[in-house]
Amino acid sequence: MTITDWTERFQGTSRLPRSVRDRLVSAARIVRFSKGSQVFGPDNVPDSLFFLYEGRIRVSQSSESGREIVLYRVEAGESCVLTTACMLAEEAYNAEGVAETDVTAIVLPKPAFDRLAAEEDTFRNFVFAAYSRRLIDLLRVVDDVAFGRIDVRLAERLLSLAGDKAEILATHQQLASELGTAREVVSRVLHDFQKRDLVAQSRGQISLIDKPALRALAQSD
Structure with a gap:
């Protein structure tokens, strides 16, 4: 599959001015993972923002005893809140992301992300709106498990x-x-x-x- 303009795939990026979208296309790179492979894990410190172009990723966390809980899934057209949080904090993941299908993703290096977040309100709002929604989902997971x-x-x-x-x-x-x-x-x-x-x-x-x-x-x- 050839991707000519991945910014069309995401609601937030598709609304950006053409000049900014061209900068995104130039700065980002396309990565692919086969079904069942690890997309990220506890040993990784993310240095890029992650957009899922095609496929689905399961994000889960395991305890020391080996018990696992699924935190959420990243669907096509979404960004990964854990990647965003760990990238901003410059900390390693405390969870694992596994491709439940073949996956095509867009990764935007942190320097390019920092520039765009500072310069473009639409891009910044897109990233942090997705971040907020996923945090709410995580709180629901905690509530469900507890109560x-x-x-x-x-x-x-x-x-x-x-x-x-x-x-x-x-x-x-x-x-x-x-x-x-x-x-x-x-x-x-x-x-x-x-x-x-x-x-x-x-x-x-x-x-x-x-x-x-x-x-x-x-x-x-």
């Missing part, structure tokens, strides 16, 4: 992962990582869902039999 009912959270996540499909390819451990809980807890709730004819399970696959009932449960809290 949310696990059956409600699992129903919501099953529907989110399935999208328009009726099946999900995921293990109980992977779902536990999505929710920041133990595999045994997910297994217990899924067994209850199966008894209620909401889902059917086979090795590595979960079929959503009654989406309306799952949706009602997800919205019940």
